[in-house]
Amino acid sequence: MTELRIATRKSPLALWQANFVKQQLEQHHPGLQVTLIPMSTQGDKILDTPLAKIGGKGLFVKELEQAILENRADIAVHSMKDVPVEFPDGLGLAVICERDNPYDAFVSNRFAGIHELPDGAVVGTSSLRRQCQLRAQRPDLVIRDLRGNVNTRLAKLDAGDYDAIILAAAGLRRLEKADRIRSLLPPEYSLPANGQGAVGIECRLNDTATLTLLASLEHAETRYCVLAERAMNRTLQGGCQVPIGAFAEMEDNDHLWLRGLVGSVDGKQIIRGDISGPKEQAEELGQLLAEQLLVQGADEILRAVYGA
Numbered sequence: 306m307t308e309l310r311i312a313t314r315k316s317p318l319a320l321w322q323a324n325f326v327k328q329q330l331e332q333h334h335p336g337l338q339v340t341l342i343p344m345s346t347q348g349d350k351i352l353d354t355p356l357a358k359i360g361g362k363g364l365f366v367k368e369l370e371q372a373i374l375e376n377r378a379d380i381a382v383h384s385m386k387d388v389p390v391e392f393p394d395g396l397g398l399a400v401i402c403e404r405d406n407p408y409d410a411f412v413s414n415r416f417a418g419i420h421e422l423p424d425g426a427v428v429g430t431s432s433l434r435r436q437c438q439l440r441a442q443r444p445d446l447v448i449r450d451l452r453g454n455v456n457t458r459l460a461k462l463d464a465g466d467y468d469a470i471i472l473a474a475a476g477l478r479r480l481e482k483a484d485r486i487r488s489l490l491p492p493e494y495s496l497p498a499n500g501q502g503a504v505g506i507e508c509r510l511n512d513t514a515t516l517t518l519l520a521s522l523e524h525a526e527t528r529y530c531v532l533a534e535r536a537m538n539r540t541l542q543g544g545c546q547v548p549i550g551a552f553a554e555m556e557d558n559d560h561l562w563l564r565g566l567v568g569s570v571d572g573k574q575i576i577r578g579d580i581s582g583p584k585e586q587a588e589e590l591g592q593l594l595a596e597q598l599l600v601q602g603a604d605e606i607l608r609a610v611y612g613a
């Protein structure tokens with residue numbers, strides 16, 4: 306292979322991630338020419354509505370997947386957090402790259418952390434998972450929706466619309482905005498979303514030449530962790546209208562520890578659980594933890610939202 310085409314969204318974060326993959330590939334394969342094909346996704350076009358209200362799955366990836374399926378591109382580079390837990394026929398996760406910082410970050414021009422926020426402070430985030438966990442600890446906070454790419458969100462904070470905002474640390478680091486992070490929210494406080502901080506590469510599963518080319522970017526530990534997290538979400542069948550957190554880390558070389566959470570948006574109910582076991586059983590662990598959470602009451606929360 307001498308040429309490889311990457312389908313990517315046009316946001317600065319997506320372009321950073323695509324360029325990161327391009328650089329890695331060109332380094333590992335001298336002579337290989339990697340080109341970016343930037344495209345708009347549905348998720349990029351709907352700018353004002355909170356994503357949870359739109360409800361479609363894969364809003365940020367469908368157009369990219371279509372491009373690979375139609376052979377207009379060879380691979381798509383994604384934030385794993387945005388990738389639906391099921392793939393279209395013929396496509397799959399060729400590679401999961403090493404995870405960057407997986408935590409949520411507290412960003413503010415006036416306050417150092419959640420605990421310093423005064424009563425009734427205004428916090429920006431559209432993520433139901435972040436809203437739920439914030440409200441559980443600080444019911445007094447006023448939470449307002451905040452959409453747009455990372456730079457847009459920072460600009461809205463700077464314009465004075467919010468006292469603080471919550472963003473993924475990884476996105477800020479990639480865009481060289483890590484200096485904006487006032488504190489990291491530990492997972493006990495804000496359990497991350499499945500896949501947060503990890504970049505994944507999708508391609509046609511029968512494209513063996515591309516799969517071979519990509520293999521050197523694979524990070525085994527990250528894959529185990531992300532597989533466990535995604536399996537938990539898959540078993541819960543929770544769409545984006547229910548706060549769900551899933552975060553796995555390696556306990557030692559052979560075992561992983563997965564924590565999960567399902568909550569109500571008002572933060573009044575939170576079901577938590579955790580499980581650990583051999584890394585080779587990552588997906589079984591995710592499924593088992595989901596089943597535990599369902600029995601403990603997550604089923605009721607999901608039913609209340611989806612009416613199933």
Ligand SMILES: NCc1[nH]cc(CCC(=O)O)c1CC(=O)O
Nearest residue numbers: 384386472473475476501502503
């Ligand atoms: N939902 C958008 C999105 N998708 C991935 C990231 C951050 C980077 C990552 O998690 O890899 C973000 C921004 C954010 O949550 O602040």
